[in-house]
Amino acid sequence: MSGHFxxxxxxxxxxxxxxxxQFSGFMKPCRFEGEMQNLEVIKGKIPxxxxxxxYRVMPDPHLPPRIENDAWFNGDGNIGAFRIKNGRxxxxxxxxxxxxxxxxxxxxxxxxxxxxxxxTDAVAFKIRSTANTNIVYFNGRLLACKEDSPPYAIDPETLxxxxxxxxxxxxxxxxxxxxxxxxxxxGEFICFGYEAKGDGTPDVCYFSIAPDGNFQDTVWxxxxxVAMIHDFAVTENWILFPMIPQTCDIDRMKAGGEHWQWNPDxxxxxxxxxxxxxxxxxxxxxxxxxxxxxxxxxxxxxxxxNIVFDLPITPKNVFFWWPDKDGNAPxxxxxxxxxxxxxxxxxxxxxxxxxxxxxxxxxxxxVRIDDxxxxxxxxxxxxxxxxxxxGTNWPVMAPVMGGGHPPYNSFGHFDHQTKKVQKYSPGxxxxxxxxxxxxxxxxxxxGDGWLMGLINNYATMSSELHIVxxxxxxxxxAIINLPIRLRAxxxxxxxxxQDIALSA
Ligand SMILES: C=Cc1ccc(O)c(OC)c1
Ligand SMILES: [Fe+2]
Numbered sequence: 191m192s193g194h195f196x197x198x199x200x201x202x203x204x205x206x207x208x209x210x211x212q213f214s215g216f217m218k219p220c221r222f223e224g225e226m227q228n229l230e231v232i233k234g235k236i237p238x239x240x241x242x243x244x245y246r247v248m249p250d251p252h253l254p255p256r257i258e259n260d261a262w263f264n265g266d267g268n269i270g271a272f273r274i275k276n277g278r279x280x281x282x283x284x285x286x287x288x289x290x291x292x293x294x295x296x297x298x299x300x301x302x303x304x305x306x307x308x309x310t311d312a313v314a315f316k317i318r319s320t321a322n323t324n325i326v327y328f329n330g331r332l333l334a335c336k337e338d339s340p341p342y343a344i345d346p347e348t349l350x351x352x353x354x355x356x357x358x359x360x361x362x363x364x365x366x367x368x369x370x371x372x373x374x375x376x377g378e379f380i381c382f383g384y385e386a387k388g389d390g391t392p393d394v395c396y397f398s399i400a401p402d403g404n405f406q407d408t409v410w411x412x413x414x415x416v417a418m419i420h421d422f423a424v425t426e427n428w429i430l431f432p433m434i435p436q437t438c439d440i441d442r443m444k445a446g447g448e449h450w451q452w453n454p455d456x457x458x459x460x461x462x463x464x465x466x467x468x469x470x471x472x473x474x475x476x477x478x479x480x481x482x483x484x485x486x487x488x489x490x491x492x493x494x495x496n497i498v499f500d501l502p503i504t505p506k507n508v509f510f511w512w513p514d515k516d517g518n519a520p521x522x523x524x525x526x527x528x529x530x531x532x533x534x535x536x537x538x539x540x541x542x543x544x545x546x547x548x549x550x551x552x553x554x555x556x557v558r559i560d561d562x563x564x565x566x567x568x569x570x571x572x573x574x575x576x577x578x579x580x581g582t583n584w585p586v587m588a589p590v591m592g593g594g595h596p597p598y599n600s601f602g603h604f605d606h607q608t609k610k611v612q613k614y615s616p617g618x619x620x621x622x623x624x625x626x627x628x629x630x631x632x633x634x635x636x637g638d639g640w641l642m643g644l645i646n647n648y649a650t651m652s653s654e655l656h657i658v659x660x661x662x663x664x665x666x667x668a669i670i671n672l673p674i675r676l677r678a679x680x681x682x683x684x685x686x687x688q689d690i691a692l693s694a
Contacts (some may be wrong), residue, residue, distance in 0.1 A: 198298035205320045207254050212262045217592025217645055217677050226673070229655075231581065233669035236277045236657065237640065243346070243690075244272040244390065244626065244642055244655070246682025249322040252291055256300040256312065261511050262594040262678065264305040266291050267322035267334050267394035268351050269674060271657055275687070279655070279670050281573040286321035286334045286342050287351035306338050306449035308389070314591075316356060323368035324572040324681040327381045329403045331355060335368040337420065338385070346690055360405040363395035364388055368681070369486070371420040374562050377401035380465075382431070384419040389449070391442035393681065396429055409463060411473045413529065415456055423489035423499055424465065424565050426537050430499060431461035432483040436512055451459065452507040452514040454480050460499075460543065462536050480545045482508045484527050487557035488568045497534050500571065502555050525596065526553035527640065529573065529604065541670050548609055550604055552577065555596060556624035560636045569606040570637030572581065572627050574598035580615045587619060587648045595678040599643050601625045601656075603663055614641070616656060619649040628684045629658075640667065642684065644676055651675055 207213040249265025267286040272279055285291055290302045295314070305309025305572035308318060310317075319339030326333045326341075333341035333355060340361055343352040355361075363383030371383040379399040386395040393692040394411040413419075413431075416438040423430040435458060436450040443449055457477035464472055484502035492498050504527040507522045513519035535545050553576040558567045577675045591597075601622055616622065625643035638660055645654045655670040 196294070200482075203299045204254060207251070207574070208258050208537040210259055211593030212260070213251075213301060213592070214535050215590040215592035216648060216651065216675060217262070217594060220675055220677050221250060222249070222254060222674055223268070223284050225280070227280050229279045230671040231279070231282055232654075232671045234667050236274060236279060236658075236668045236670070237659075238277045239630065240274045240628065240640070241688075242274060242628075244461055244682060244683055244684050245325040245327075245332065246270050246624075246644065246679050247322055247325045248677055248679030249320065249411075250285070250677060252285060253294055253298075255408055256302065257304045258311065260389065261305050263322070264320060266320050267336070269325055269334060269344060270679075271349055272670075281672065282349055286344065287344060288319050288321050288601050289315055289317045290299055290320060304448065306389070307443045307446070309444050310446055314514065319642035321680055322680070324683075326683060327685045328370070328372065328399070329401065332685075333370075335366060335370070337368045337383075338365055340364075340366050345347070346685065348527065353635070355498070357387075357399065357403065357405065362397060362405075362408050366421075367422065371422075371424045371564060372561070373424065373565050375565070377412055379414070380424045380429070382419070382422060382429075384431075385416065386410075386568075389443065390416055390438050394419065394431060394461070398465075407466065407468070409468045410470055411461065412470070413465065414459060414475050415453075417453070417456070418450060421486045421501075423486045423501075424491050425491050425497060426475075426565055427465050427491060428489075428497055429463050429465050429468075430489055430497065432458040432486070432501065433511075434482060435480055435587050436507075448512055450509065450512040452509070452512060454479060454514055458483060458503075460694060462497075466540050473537070474541060476543050478532075478546070479600070481505050482527075484508070485557055486571075487529075487571045488559045488564055490565060492533070492567070492569045495537070496533055498567075499532045499534075500549065500557070501530060502557060502573075503529070503530045508596070522593070522596075526554070526576070527555055529557065529571070529589070535538070538660045549606070549609070550602075552602075552611070553598075554602060555598065557631060558625060558627055558640070560629060561626055562629060566637070570605040571606065572625050572641055573602045573604065574624060575602040575613065575621050576599045576642075577615060581618050582621075590648055590651065592677075598622050601643065601658060603636075603637070603641070614656075614658045614663050614666070616645045616654075616666070620648060621646045621648070623679055624681055626684050627681055644679070646675075646678070
Protein backbone atom coordinates (compact mmCIF):
# COMPACT_ATOMS: atom_id res chain seq x y z
CA MET A 191 0.00 0.00 0.00
CA SER A 192 2.61 2.56 1.14
CA GLY A 193 4.82 1.75 -1.86
CA HIS A 194 2.70 3.57 -4.33
CA PHE A 195 2.41 6.66 -2.15
CA UNK A 196 6.21 7.03 -2.36
CA UNK A 197 6.17 6.72 -6.12
CA UNK A 198 3.86 9.71 -6.56
CA UNK A 199 5.53 12.87 -7.88
CA UNK A 200 4.92 16.20 -6.07
CA UNK A 201 1.53 17.55 -7.14
CA UNK A 202 1.30 19.97 -10.04
CA UNK A 203 -2.51 20.12 -10.01
CA UNK A 204 -4.56 21.70 -7.24
CA UNK A 205 -5.37 19.25 -4.46
CA UNK A 206 -8.57 21.13 -3.54
CA UNK A 207 -12.07 20.47 -4.87
CA UNK A 208 -13.70 23.39 -6.64
CA UNK A 209 -16.24 25.54 -4.80
CA UNK A 210 -19.05 24.49 -7.15
CA UNK A 211 -22.30 23.32 -5.48
CA GLN A 212 -21.70 19.69 -6.49
CA PHE A 213 -18.47 19.69 -4.42
CA SER A 214 -19.69 21.81 -1.47
CA GLY A 215 -21.53 21.38 1.83
CA PHE A 216 -23.18 17.97 2.13
CA MET A 217 -21.96 17.24 -1.41
CA LYS A 218 -18.30 17.71 -0.52
CA PRO A 219 -16.63 14.43 -1.47
CA CYS A 220 -16.65 11.94 1.41
CA ARG A 221 -13.72 9.76 0.21
CA PHE A 222 -13.78 7.60 3.35
CA GLU A 223 -12.80 3.94 3.13
CA GLY A 224 -12.91 1.71 6.17
CA GLU A 225 -15.22 0.06 8.62
CA MET A 226 -17.07 0.64 11.85
CA GLN A 227 -18.50 -2.05 14.11
CA ASN A 228 -21.72 -1.68 16.10
CA LEU A 229 -23.07 1.58 14.77
CA GLU A 230 -24.94 3.65 17.31
CA VAL A 231 -28.72 3.10 17.33
CA ILE A 232 -30.07 6.46 18.51
CA LYS A 233 -33.77 5.65 18.31
CA GLY A 234 -35.85 2.46 18.41
CA LYS A 235 -34.51 -1.01 17.76
CA ILE A 236 -33.23 -2.79 14.67
CA PRO A 237 -35.69 -5.67 13.99
CA UNK A 238 -33.99 -8.96 14.96
CA UNK A 239 -35.66 -10.61 11.95
CA UNK A 240 -33.30 -8.68 9.63
CA UNK A 241 -30.28 -10.73 8.52
CA UNK A 242 -28.58 -9.39 5.45
CA UNK A 243 -26.73 -6.46 3.94
CA UNK A 244 -27.87 -3.16 2.49
CA TYR A 245 -25.41 -2.29 -0.28
CA ARG A 246 -25.52 1.19 -1.80
CA VAL A 247 -23.26 3.27 -4.02
CA MET A 248 -22.51 6.98 -4.34
CA PRO A 249 -20.48 8.86 -6.93
CA ASP A 250 -17.63 10.22 -4.79
CA PRO A 251 -14.67 11.82 -6.64
CA HIS A 252 -11.52 10.34 -5.07
CA LEU A 253 -9.44 13.26 -6.41
CA PRO A 254 -10.29 16.72 -7.75
CA PRO A 255 -11.59 16.03 -11.28
CA ARG A 256 -9.88 17.29 -14.46
CA ILE A 257 -13.08 19.15 -15.38
CA GLU A 258 -13.70 21.94 -12.87
CA ASN A 259 -17.50 21.80 -13.32
CA ASP A 260 -17.62 18.00 -13.46
CA ALA A 261 -21.09 16.44 -13.04
CA TRP A 262 -22.18 14.58 -9.88
CA PHE A 263 -22.70 11.52 -12.15
CA ASN A 264 -18.95 11.36 -12.96
CA GLY A 265 -17.71 10.67 -9.41
CA ASP A 266 -15.95 7.43 -8.49
CA GLY A 267 -18.18 4.63 -7.18
CA ASN A 268 -17.77 4.26 -3.41
CA ILE A 269 -19.71 1.24 -2.12
CA GLY A 270 -21.26 1.24 1.35
CA ALA A 271 -22.37 -1.99 3.05
CA PHE A 272 -24.59 -2.04 6.13
CA ARG A 273 -24.41 -5.58 7.55
CA ILE A 274 -27.42 -6.14 9.79
CA LYS A 275 -27.83 -9.16 12.08
CA ASN A 276 -29.15 -9.81 15.59
CA GLY A 277 -30.34 -6.22 15.95
CA ARG A 278 -26.87 -4.81 15.23
CA UNK A 279 -25.43 -2.91 12.30
CA UNK A 280 -21.82 -2.88 11.09
CA UNK A 281 -20.60 -0.64 8.29
CA UNK A 282 -17.95 -0.93 5.61
CA UNK A 283 -17.14 1.38 2.74
CA UNK A 284 -14.69 0.90 -0.12
CA UNK A 285 -14.10 2.38 -3.55
CA UNK A 286 -14.41 0.16 -6.56
CA UNK A 287 -10.90 -0.35 -7.97
CA UNK A 288 -11.84 0.77 -11.47
CA UNK A 289 -9.11 1.23 -14.06
CA UNK A 290 -9.75 4.97 -13.58
CA UNK A 291 -9.26 4.95 -9.81
CA UNK A 292 -6.21 2.67 -9.82
CA UNK A 293 -4.34 4.68 -12.47
CA UNK A 294 -5.29 8.03 -10.96
CA UNK A 295 -4.18 6.96 -7.47
CA UNK A 296 -0.87 5.90 -8.97
CA UNK A 297 -0.50 9.28 -10.72
CA UNK A 298 -1.81 11.26 -7.74
CA UNK A 299 -4.12 13.28 -9.99
CA UNK A 300 -7.19 12.88 -12.20
CA UNK A 301 -6.49 11.46 -15.67
CA UNK A 302 -10.03 10.94 -16.89
CA UNK A 303 -11.91 13.86 -18.38
CA UNK A 304 -15.63 14.60 -18.63
CA UNK A 305 -18.63 12.32 -18.26
CA UNK A 306 -18.54 9.66 -21.01
CA UNK A 307 -16.21 11.71 -23.21
CA UNK A 308 -12.96 9.85 -23.88
CA UNK A 309 -11.76 12.75 -26.06
CA THR A 310 -11.18 14.80 -22.89
CA ASP A 311 -8.98 12.18 -21.16
CA ALA A 312 -5.26 12.67 -20.40
CA VAL A 313 -4.45 9.03 -21.18
CA ALA A 314 -6.19 6.24 -23.11
CA PHE A 315 -8.40 4.01 -20.94
CA LYS A 316 -9.57 0.52 -21.88
CA ILE A 317 -12.58 0.90 -19.56
CA ARG A 318 -13.98 4.30 -18.51
CA SER A 319 -16.46 2.95 -15.92
CA THR A 320 -16.75 4.85 -12.65
CA ALA A 321 -18.89 1.95 -11.26
CA ASN A 322 -21.01 4.55 -9.50
CA THR A 323 -24.69 3.87 -10.28
CA ASN A 324 -25.96 0.60 -8.83
CA ILE A 325 -24.76 -2.41 -6.85
CA VAL A 326 -26.66 -5.59 -7.71
CA TYR A 327 -26.38 -9.20 -6.55
CA PHE A 328 -26.80 -12.10 -9.00
CA ASN A 329 -25.61 -15.72 -8.95
CA GLY A 330 -22.91 -15.19 -6.30
CA ARG A 331 -21.66 -11.98 -7.89
CA LEU A 332 -22.01 -8.50 -6.49
CA LEU A 333 -21.90 -6.20 -9.53
CA ALA A 334 -20.94 -2.51 -9.42
CA CYS A 335 -22.61 -1.02 -12.48
CA LYS A 336 -22.16 1.98 -14.75
CA GLU A 337 -24.18 1.96 -17.95
CA ASP A 338 -21.19 2.82 -20.21
CA SER A 339 -19.20 -0.36 -19.46
CA PRO A 340 -19.37 -3.96 -18.23
CA PRO A 341 -19.84 -4.24 -14.45
CA TYR A 342 -17.08 -4.76 -11.88
CA ALA A 343 -17.44 -7.81 -9.62
CA ILE A 344 -17.06 -7.03 -5.90
CA ASP A 345 -16.47 -9.40 -2.98
CA PRO A 346 -19.75 -9.17 -0.97
CA GLU A 347 -17.90 -9.66 2.32
CA THR A 348 -14.77 -7.48 2.01
CA LEU A 349 -15.93 -5.10 -0.78
CA UNK A 350 -12.63 -5.80 -2.53
CA UNK A 351 -12.78 -5.47 -6.31
CA UNK A 352 -12.47 -8.84 -8.02
CA UNK A 353 -12.30 -7.33 -11.49
CA UNK A 354 -14.24 -6.42 -14.59
CA UNK A 355 -16.95 -9.04 -15.15
CA UNK A 356 -17.74 -10.21 -18.69
CA UNK A 357 -19.78 -13.22 -17.44
CA UNK A 358 -17.07 -15.71 -18.34
CA UNK A 359 -16.69 -14.26 -21.80
CA UNK A 360 -20.41 -14.39 -22.61
CA UNK A 361 -21.16 -10.61 -22.53
CA UNK A 362 -22.11 -9.67 -26.11
CA UNK A 363 -22.29 -5.89 -25.56
CA UNK A 364 -19.63 -3.27 -24.77
CA UNK A 365 -22.04 -1.78 -22.23
CA UNK A 366 -24.25 -3.14 -19.44
CA UNK A 367 -27.20 -1.35 -17.85
CA UNK A 368 -27.10 -0.13 -14.24
CA UNK A 369 -30.69 -1.47 -13.87
CA UNK A 370 -30.70 -5.20 -14.63
CA UNK A 371 -33.85 -6.99 -13.41
CA UNK A 372 -34.22 -10.29 -11.61
CA UNK A 373 -37.39 -12.25 -12.45
CA UNK A 374 -38.39 -13.68 -9.05
CA UNK A 375 -40.43 -16.47 -10.68
CA UNK A 376 -37.88 -17.83 -13.15
CA GLY A 377 -34.68 -16.61 -11.46
CA GLU A 378 -33.54 -15.09 -14.78
CA PHE A 379 -31.39 -11.96 -14.84
CA ILE A 380 -32.70 -9.69 -17.61
CA CYS A 381 -30.19 -7.18 -18.97
CA PHE A 382 -29.32 -4.88 -21.86
CA GLY A 383 -26.72 -2.43 -23.03
CA TYR A 384 -27.22 0.65 -25.21
CA GLU A 385 -24.54 2.39 -27.30
CA ALA A 386 -23.69 -1.27 -27.23
CA LYS A 387 -21.17 -1.11 -30.09
CA GLY A 388 -19.43 1.98 -28.69
CA ASP A 389 -19.96 5.72 -28.16
CA GLY A 390 -22.56 7.19 -30.51
CA THR A 391 -23.84 3.84 -31.88
CA PRO A 392 -27.64 3.37 -32.02
CA ASP A 393 -27.30 -0.35 -31.23
CA VAL A 394 -29.11 -1.82 -28.24
CA CYS A 395 -28.31 -5.34 -27.07
CA TYR A 396 -30.88 -7.28 -25.04
CA PHE A 397 -29.85 -10.47 -23.24
CA SER A 398 -31.14 -12.72 -20.50
CA ILE A 399 -29.06 -14.88 -18.19
CA ALA A 400 -30.28 -18.16 -16.69
CA PRO A 401 -30.01 -18.56 -12.89
CA ASP A 402 -26.87 -20.67 -13.40
CA GLY A 403 -25.13 -17.82 -15.25
CA ASN A 404 -25.54 -19.14 -18.82
CA PHE A 405 -26.64 -16.61 -21.42
CA GLN A 406 -29.99 -17.35 -23.15
CA ASP A 407 -31.63 -14.92 -25.60
CA THR A 408 -29.50 -12.23 -27.21
CA VAL A 409 -31.26 -9.73 -29.48
CA TRP A 410 -29.60 -6.78 -31.24
CA UNK A 411 -31.80 -3.76 -32.00
CA UNK A 412 -31.30 -0.40 -33.66
CA UNK A 413 -32.80 2.64 -31.91
CA UNK A 414 -34.31 5.57 -33.88
CA UNK A 415 -31.97 8.02 -32.07
CA VAL A 416 -28.83 7.66 -29.91
CA ALA A 417 -30.38 8.56 -26.58
CA MET A 418 -30.01 7.52 -22.96
CA ILE A 419 -31.80 4.32 -21.91
CA HIS A 420 -31.12 4.47 -18.19
CA ASP A 421 -33.72 2.07 -16.79
CA PHE A 422 -36.07 -0.41 -18.48
CA ALA A 423 -39.01 -2.68 -17.70
CA VAL A 424 -39.75 -6.38 -17.95
CA THR A 425 -43.11 -8.23 -17.95
CA GLU A 426 -43.75 -11.97 -18.34
CA ASN A 427 -43.70 -11.65 -22.12
CA TRP A 428 -42.37 -8.20 -23.05
CA ILE A 429 -39.31 -5.98 -22.68
CA LEU A 430 -39.68 -2.16 -22.63
CA PHE A 431 -36.93 0.39 -23.33
CA PRO A 432 -37.97 3.94 -22.32
CA MET A 433 -35.59 6.52 -23.82
CA ILE A 434 -34.66 9.76 -22.09
CA PRO A 435 -34.58 12.52 -24.76
CA GLN A 436 -30.90 13.26 -24.07
CA THR A 437 -29.07 12.55 -27.32
CA CYS A 438 -25.43 11.83 -28.12
CA ASP A 439 -23.35 13.39 -30.90
CA ILE A 440 -19.83 12.16 -31.57
CA ASP A 441 -18.68 15.38 -33.31
CA ARG A 442 -19.76 17.42 -30.29
CA MET A 443 -17.80 15.03 -28.06
CA LYS A 444 -14.70 15.27 -30.29
CA ALA A 445 -14.85 19.05 -29.94
CA GLY A 446 -14.69 18.57 -26.17
CA GLY A 447 -18.45 18.97 -25.61
CA GLU A 448 -20.84 16.86 -23.60
CA HIS A 449 -21.90 13.30 -24.39
CA TRP A 450 -25.55 14.31 -23.84
CA GLN A 451 -27.73 17.18 -24.99
CA TRP A 452 -31.41 17.63 -24.09
CA ASN A 453 -33.50 17.25 -27.24
CA PRO A 454 -37.02 18.72 -26.89
CA ASP A 455 -37.79 17.98 -30.57
CA UNK A 456 -38.02 14.18 -30.38
CA UNK A 457 -40.78 12.03 -28.86
CA UNK A 458 -40.43 10.12 -25.66
CA UNK A 459 -39.85 6.68 -27.22
CA UNK A 460 -40.57 3.32 -25.63
CA UNK A 461 -39.01 0.43 -27.56
CA UNK A 462 -40.90 -2.86 -27.12
CA UNK A 463 -39.82 -6.42 -28.01
CA UNK A 464 -41.17 -9.84 -27.09
CA UNK A 465 -39.21 -11.19 -24.12
CA UNK A 466 -38.74 -14.65 -25.63
CA UNK A 467 -37.49 -15.50 -29.10
CA UNK A 468 -37.54 -11.95 -30.50
CA UNK A 469 -35.88 -11.01 -33.79
CA UNK A 470 -34.30 -7.60 -34.42
CA UNK A 471 -37.17 -6.75 -36.76
CA UNK A 472 -39.78 -7.34 -34.01
CA UNK A 473 -38.96 -4.08 -32.22
CA UNK A 474 -41.63 -1.36 -32.16
CA UNK A 475 -40.75 2.15 -31.09
CA UNK A 476 -43.89 3.51 -29.45
CA UNK A 477 -44.12 7.30 -29.05
CA UNK A 478 -45.44 9.77 -26.50
CA UNK A 479 -44.97 13.57 -26.42
CA UNK A 480 -41.45 14.72 -25.43
CA UNK A 481 -40.93 14.08 -21.71
CA UNK A 482 -38.35 12.82 -19.23
CA UNK A 483 -39.04 9.25 -18.01
CA UNK A 484 -37.64 8.56 -14.54
CA UNK A 485 -36.94 5.20 -12.95
CA UNK A 486 -39.19 2.20 -13.54
CA UNK A 487 -41.38 1.03 -10.66
CA UNK A 488 -42.57 -2.09 -12.49
CA UNK A 489 -44.46 -3.28 -15.56
CA UNK A 490 -46.84 -6.20 -16.04
CA UNK A 491 -49.55 -7.56 -18.36
CA UNK A 492 -53.20 -7.14 -17.38
CA UNK A 493 -56.05 -9.58 -18.13
CA UNK A 494 -56.44 -8.13 -21.67
CA UNK A 495 -52.78 -8.73 -22.47
CA ASN A 496 -52.08 -5.00 -22.36
CA ILE A 497 -48.93 -3.66 -20.73
CA VAL A 498 -49.21 -1.60 -17.54
CA PHE A 499 -46.04 0.46 -16.98
CA ASP A 500 -45.56 2.69 -13.88
CA LEU A 501 -42.88 5.37 -13.66
CA PRO A 502 -42.38 9.04 -12.67
CA ILE A 503 -42.48 11.46 -15.63
CA THR A 504 -41.95 15.20 -16.07
CA PRO A 505 -42.01 17.37 -19.21
CA LYS A 506 -38.78 19.04 -17.98
CA ASN A 507 -35.13 18.08 -18.37
CA VAL A 508 -34.22 16.47 -15.03
CA PHE A 509 -30.55 16.43 -16.10
CA PHE A 510 -30.46 20.25 -16.14
CA TRP A 511 -26.62 20.20 -16.24
CA TRP A 512 -26.91 18.84 -19.82
CA PRO A 513 -28.92 21.64 -21.48
CA ASP A 514 -30.44 21.80 -24.98
CA LYS A 515 -28.60 22.98 -28.13
CA ASP A 516 -29.24 26.62 -27.22
CA GLY A 517 -27.88 26.16 -23.71
CA ASN A 518 -31.34 26.24 -22.11
CA ALA A 519 -32.12 24.22 -19.00
CA PRO A 520 -34.91 24.48 -16.46
CA UNK A 521 -34.43 26.02 -13.03
CA UNK A 522 -33.70 22.90 -10.92
CA UNK A 523 -36.28 23.99 -8.33
CA UNK A 524 -39.02 23.94 -10.99
CA UNK A 525 -38.54 20.26 -11.92
CA UNK A 526 -41.16 17.88 -10.50
CA UNK A 527 -42.14 14.37 -11.63
CA UNK A 528 -45.62 12.85 -11.23
CA UNK A 529 -45.99 9.11 -10.78
CA UNK A 530 -47.69 7.96 -14.00
CA UNK A 531 -49.13 4.81 -15.56
CA UNK A 532 -49.08 3.90 -19.25
CA UNK A 533 -51.53 1.18 -20.28
CA UNK A 534 -51.10 0.10 -23.91
CA UNK A 535 -51.35 -2.82 -26.31
CA UNK A 536 -47.88 -4.03 -27.37
CA UNK A 537 -49.51 -5.83 -30.36
CA UNK A 538 -50.92 -2.55 -31.71
CA UNK A 539 -49.71 -1.18 -35.05
CA UNK A 540 -50.62 2.36 -33.92
CA UNK A 541 -47.34 3.49 -32.35
CA UNK A 542 -48.75 6.61 -30.66
CA UNK A 543 -49.21 5.73 -27.00
CA UNK A 544 -52.47 6.50 -25.20
CA UNK A 545 -52.17 9.31 -22.64
CA UNK A 546 -50.81 8.08 -19.31
CA UNK A 547 -52.84 8.25 -16.09
CA UNK A 548 -51.50 10.23 -13.12
CA UNK A 549 -51.26 7.82 -10.17
CA UNK A 550 -49.77 10.36 -7.76
CA UNK A 551 -49.52 14.06 -8.53
CA UNK A 552 -46.73 14.80 -6.07
CA UNK A 553 -43.05 15.29 -6.90
CA UNK A 554 -41.41 11.88 -6.53
CA UNK A 555 -38.63 9.61 -7.78
CA UNK A 556 -36.56 6.56 -6.74
CA VAL A 557 -39.61 4.30 -7.06
CA ARG A 558 -39.21 0.75 -5.78
CA ILE A 559 -41.59 -2.19 -5.35
CA ASP A 560 -41.64 -5.41 -3.39
CA ASP A 561 -39.26 -7.24 -5.73
CA UNK A 562 -41.06 -10.55 -5.08
CA UNK A 563 -43.75 -9.41 -7.56
CA UNK A 564 -41.43 -7.86 -10.17
CA UNK A 565 -42.71 -8.45 -13.75
CA UNK A 566 -46.17 -9.39 -12.28
CA UNK A 567 -49.00 -7.12 -11.03
CA UNK A 568 -47.93 -4.96 -8.07
CA UNK A 569 -50.13 -3.06 -5.63
CA UNK A 570 -47.51 -1.21 -3.58
CA UNK A 571 -44.88 1.30 -4.68
CA UNK A 572 -42.30 2.88 -2.37
CA UNK A 573 -40.69 6.16 -3.34
CA UNK A 574 -38.82 9.30 -2.36
CA UNK A 575 -41.21 12.24 -2.31
CA UNK A 576 -41.02 16.02 -1.89
CA UNK A 577 -43.80 17.08 0.48
CA UNK A 578 -44.00 20.88 0.84
CA UNK A 579 -46.08 20.40 4.02
CA UNK A 580 -43.07 19.03 5.94
CA GLY A 581 -41.73 22.56 6.30
CA THR A 582 -38.16 21.75 5.29
CA ASN A 583 -35.92 24.50 6.65
CA TRP A 584 -34.50 25.70 3.31
CA PRO A 585 -33.02 29.00 4.63
CA VAL A 586 -30.77 27.14 7.11
CA MET A 587 -30.11 24.15 4.86
CA ALA A 588 -29.43 25.96 1.58
CA PRO A 589 -25.95 27.26 2.48
CA VAL A 590 -24.74 23.77 3.53
CA MET A 591 -26.68 21.58 1.07
CA GLY A 592 -24.45 21.75 -1.95
CA GLY A 593 -26.26 20.93 -5.16
CA GLY A 594 -26.69 18.95 -8.31
CA HIS A 595 -29.07 16.31 -6.97
CA PRO A 596 -32.87 16.45 -6.65
CA PRO A 597 -34.19 17.04 -3.10
CA TYR A 598 -36.78 14.73 -1.50
CA ASN A 599 -37.81 15.05 2.16
CA SER A 600 -39.97 11.96 2.77
CA PHE A 601 -40.35 8.27 2.05
CA GLY A 602 -43.72 7.41 0.51
CA HIS A 603 -45.75 4.20 0.44
CA PHE A 604 -48.28 4.33 -2.40
CA ASP A 605 -51.13 1.81 -2.21
CA HIS A 606 -52.41 1.16 -5.74
CA GLN A 607 -55.75 -0.18 -4.44
CA THR A 608 -56.68 2.86 -2.33
CA LYS A 609 -54.58 5.30 -4.46
CA LYS A 610 -53.42 6.81 -1.15
CA VAL A 611 -49.87 7.59 -0.14
CA GLN A 612 -48.54 7.28 3.41
CA LYS A 613 -45.49 9.36 4.24
CA TYR A 614 -42.55 9.10 6.60
CA SER A 615 -40.84 12.47 7.04
CA PRO A 616 -37.65 12.36 9.15
CA GLY A 617 -37.59 16.10 9.91
CA UNK A 618 -37.25 19.68 8.74
CA UNK A 619 -33.43 19.56 8.52
CA UNK A 620 -33.42 16.26 6.63
CA UNK A 621 -33.55 14.92 3.08
CA UNK A 622 -33.95 11.31 2.05
CA UNK A 623 -32.05 9.12 -0.40
CA UNK A 624 -33.51 6.12 -2.28
CA UNK A 625 -35.51 3.77 -0.03
CA UNK A 626 -35.34 0.00 -0.43
CA UNK A 627 -38.04 -2.47 0.62
CA UNK A 628 -37.36 -5.62 2.66
CA UNK A 629 -40.22 -8.16 3.06
CA UNK A 630 -41.03 -9.15 6.66
CA UNK A 631 -40.58 -12.80 5.72
CA UNK A 632 -40.55 -14.79 2.49
CA UNK A 633 -44.31 -15.48 2.74
CA UNK A 634 -45.40 -12.06 4.08
CA UNK A 635 -48.08 -10.28 2.01
CA UNK A 636 -46.84 -7.95 -0.75
CA GLY A 637 -45.56 -4.68 0.71
CA ASP A 638 -45.43 -5.92 4.33
CA GLY A 639 -42.00 -5.36 5.85
CA TRP A 640 -39.56 -2.48 6.21
CA LEU A 641 -38.25 0.44 4.22
CA MET A 642 -34.59 1.30 4.68
CA GLY A 643 -32.65 4.25 3.37
CA LEU A 644 -30.07 6.91 4.09
CA ILE A 645 -31.14 10.24 5.52
CA ASN A 646 -29.01 13.38 5.12
CA ASN A 647 -29.13 15.30 8.42
CA TYR A 648 -28.19 18.93 7.69
CA ALA A 649 -28.21 19.86 11.41
CA THR A 650 -25.42 17.40 12.23
CA MET A 651 -24.01 17.29 8.65
CA SER A 652 -23.85 13.52 8.94
CA SER A 653 -25.82 10.54 7.69
CA GLU A 654 -28.35 8.25 9.34
CA LEU A 655 -29.82 4.95 8.23
CA HIS A 656 -33.55 4.90 8.95
CA ILE A 657 -35.70 1.76 9.11
CA VAL A 658 -39.47 2.22 8.87
CA UNK A 659 -42.03 -0.53 9.48
CA UNK A 660 -44.69 -0.53 6.73
CA UNK A 661 -47.27 -1.46 9.42
CA UNK A 662 -46.42 1.70 11.44
CA UNK A 663 -45.22 4.13 8.77
CA UNK A 664 -45.46 7.46 10.61
CA UNK A 665 -42.49 6.94 12.94
CA UNK A 666 -39.06 5.34 12.57
CA UNK A 667 -38.61 1.75 13.71
CA ALA A 668 -34.87 2.42 14.13
CA ILE A 669 -32.44 5.28 13.50
CA ILE A 670 -28.83 4.23 13.06
CA ASN A 671 -26.27 7.00 13.39
CA LEU A 672 -23.19 7.33 11.24
CA PRO A 673 -20.41 9.59 12.48
CA ILE A 674 -19.65 10.48 8.85
CA ARG A 675 -21.42 12.14 5.95
CA LEU A 676 -22.36 10.03 2.92
CA ARG A 677 -23.13 12.37 0.02
CA ALA A 678 -26.04 11.80 -2.34
CA UNK A 679 -25.94 8.36 -3.90
CA UNK A 680 -27.96 6.62 -6.56
CA UNK A 681 -29.06 3.07 -5.94
CA UNK A 682 -28.83 0.26 -3.43
CA UNK A 683 -30.23 -3.17 -2.74
CA UNK A 684 -30.86 -5.49 0.18
CA UNK A 685 -29.15 -8.88 -0.06
CA UNK A 686 -30.53 -11.40 2.38
CA UNK A 687 -27.94 -13.53 4.23
CA GLN A 688 -29.86 -16.58 2.98
CA ASP A 689 -29.22 -15.67 -0.66
CA ILE A 690 -25.48 -15.21 -0.15
CA ALA A 691 -25.24 -18.49 1.78
CA LEU A 692 -27.16 -20.34 -0.96
CA SER A 693 -24.79 -19.31 -3.71
CA ALA A 694 -21.58 -19.48 -1.64
C1 LIG B 1 -30.48 8.63 -13.32
C2 LIG B 1 -29.31 8.34 -13.10
C3 LIG B 1 -28.09 8.16 -13.85
C4 LIG B 1 -28.01 8.04 -15.24
C5 LIG B 1 -26.77 7.86 -15.85
C6 LIG B 1 -25.62 7.84 -15.08
O1 LIG B 1 -24.37 7.69 -15.64
C7 LIG B 1 -25.71 7.98 -13.70
O2 LIG B 1 -24.51 7.97 -13.01
C8 LIG B 1 -24.50 8.05 -11.63
C9 LIG B 1 -26.94 8.14 -13.10
FE1 LIG C 1 -30.87 4.77 -11.89
